[in-house]
Amino acid sequence: MAKYIITGGNRLEGSIRVPGAKNSVLPILAAALLTDEQSVIRDCPNLVDIEKAVGILRAVGCKVKIEGGTIIVDPSNITTHIIPDEYVKEIRSSIIFLGAMVARAGKARVTYPGGCEIGQRPINLHLKGLEDLGVNIEESYGYIECKESKLTGADIHLDYPSVGATENIIMAATAAHGYTIIRNAAKEPEITDLQDFINAMGGCVAGAGTSTIMVEGRRPLRGADHTIIPDRIVAGTYLGAAAITGGEIMVENVVFDHVQPIIAKLRETGAVIRASGSAVHIKSKDRPFPVYKTTTLPHPGFPTDMQAPLVSILTVARGTSVVVETIFENRFKHVPELMRMGADIRIDGKTAVIQGVEKLRGAEVLSWDLRGGAALVLAGLRAEGQTVIDDLHHIERGYERLEHSLRSIGAQIDKVED
Numbered sequence: 001m002a003k004y005i006i007t008g009g010n011r012l013e014g015s016i017r018v019p020g021a022k023n024s025v026l027p028i029l030a031a032a033l034l035t036d037e038q039s040v041i042r043d044c045p046n047l048v049d050i051e052k053a054v055g056i057l058r059a060v061g062c063k064v065k066i067e068g069g070t071i072i073v074d075p076s077n078i079t080t081h082i083i084p085d086e087y088v089k090e091i092r093s094s095i096i097f098l099g100a101m102v103a104r105a106g107k108a109r110v111t112y113p114g115g116c117e118i119g120q121r122p123i124n125l126h127l128k129g130l131e132d133l134g135v136n137i138e139e140s141y142g143y144i145e146c147k148e149s150k151l152t153g154a155d156i157h158l159d160y161p162s163v164g165a166t167e168n169i170i171m172a173a174t175a176a177h178g179y180t181i182i183r184n185a186a187k188e189p190e191i192t193d194l195q196d197f198i199n200a201m202g203g204c205v206a207g208a209g210t211s212t213i214m215v216e217g218r219r220p221l222r223g224a225d226h227t228i229i230p231d232r233i234v235a236g237t238y239l240g241a242a243a244i245t246g247g248e249i250m251v252e253n254v255v256f257d258h259v260q261p262i263i264a265k266l267r268e269t270g271a272v273i274r275a276s277g278s279a280v281h282i283k284s285k286d287r288p289f290p291v292y293k294t295t296t297l298p299h300p301g302f303p304t305d306m307q308a309p310l311v312s313i314l315t316v317a318r319g320t321s322v323v324v325e326t327i328f329e330n331r332f333k334h335v336p337e338l339m340r341m342g343a344d345i346r347i348d349g350k351t352a353v354i355q356g357v358e359k360l361r362g363a364e365v366l367s368w369d370l371r372g373g374a375a376l377v378l379a380g381l382r383a384e385g386q387t388v389i390d391d392l393h394h395i396e397r398g399y400e401r402l403e404h405s406l407r408s409i410g411a412q413i414d415k416v417e418d
């Protein structure tokens with residue numbers, strides 16, 4: 001099993017580029033199924049989750065070429081409506097293929113995606129939205145069978161602004177007769193990127209980024225050439241690496257508006273942050289200020305995917321901070337590992353109370369999930385001595401060659417194979 005070995009204490013300095021957003025590539029690869037013409041998707045990071053999504057496209061009959069960060073999808077010959085089990089079990093986000101497959105093939109079959117490290121991850125909102133559009137859904141033996149006799153535009157209200165449910169419904173609605181309205185829709189930037197891709201295909205989606213989205217169905221869709229938006233969570237993680245080490249870096253390829261919630265929070269730690277074209281410059285305090293209270297919320301609230309990195313930063317703040325995780329029920333698994341490094345954190349349900357300490361000590365720690373693993377890397381960059389992080393496969397699902405990127409701005413980090 002690969003490990004990171006980090007020797008902490010270096011202030012990070014230099015510039016670093018953010019790749020395209022994993023959570024935008026995944027739904028857009030699914031949306032490529034909405035037409036039988038070739039699409040070109042640019043600035044895709046080389047990540048395990050994206051490899052798996054490409055595997056799903058190939059398994060259902062698409063020809064897919066990967067040239068550097070560009071993925072070329074030829075969906076002209078779909079051979080099955082069945083999303084292969086092995087992919088769904090490996091990446092639960094493969095549920096995002098459901099809406100696109102129903103739109104393309106008139107039916108879809110997928111095994112129930114399990115929960116994951118951070119929570120039970122139900123899909124009731126996805127299924128309700130598809131049913132509202134007229135999809136007949138049967139659940140048996142752990143499979144979800146979707147058949148549509150006639151997809152019809154509907155006025156759909158989401159109980160919760162689920163990112164995945166919003167994306168699935170948008171994709172299915174492109175094949176529905178008439179107009180679909182999605183109310184209480186997720187407002188994440190990745191939804192807007194999906195809207196832009198579908199509109200580039202000749203579709204008509206409007207309102208992404210707001211809580212009410214409209215989709216005009218049954219427009220003829222053609223292939224599109226699309227560049228993925230930068231990954232706001234990777235950008236936030238890099239900014240966090242500067243903040244925890246008292247560093248000063250330039251983060252290139254950032255949409256400033258997408259990282260506003262993260263920047264506002266890092267400014268509360270005392271960092272001085274300014275936009276510079278499509279880059280963001282951060283100059284951090286040697287030791288961060290505490291942050292009275294942070295609550296994770298749907299966009300444009302503070303993103304749950306940045307909760308763990310923020311907790312790491314606050315472990316060395318000059319006082320007490322509170323972080324409340326409201327999105328997922330099991331997203332504090334990095335906390336016991338941070339405590340092995342000398343952090344002083346008390347968890348009470350959804351709330352973490354973080355008493356800042358002068359120093360963290362290097363230790364051998366375990367990465368339990370993607371963003372928790374990134375949080376441990378940040379803590380290792382600050383800690384005295386050596387930190388060893390086991391079980392890198394979680395981190396490598398969301399961060400492309402993280403060790404190379406951080407080394408390029410002065411971190412002492414190596415990846416070693418067991």
Ligand code: EPZ
Pocket residue numbers: 023024026093119120121122123124125126127160161162163164165186188304305327328329370371398
């Ligand atoms: C997306 O997951 C992201 N994944 C997650 O990023 C991110 O944390 C999450 O949105 C929130 O921003 C991808 O885009 C591939 P949700 P998703 O549906 O779509 C509940 C990462 O680290 N819910 O908005 O699964 C759910 O249980 C990953 O890159 C239902 O109750 O998130 C959760 O509590 C982790 N019923 C909340 O909504 C449903 O049908 C938010 O989930 C769907 C969701």
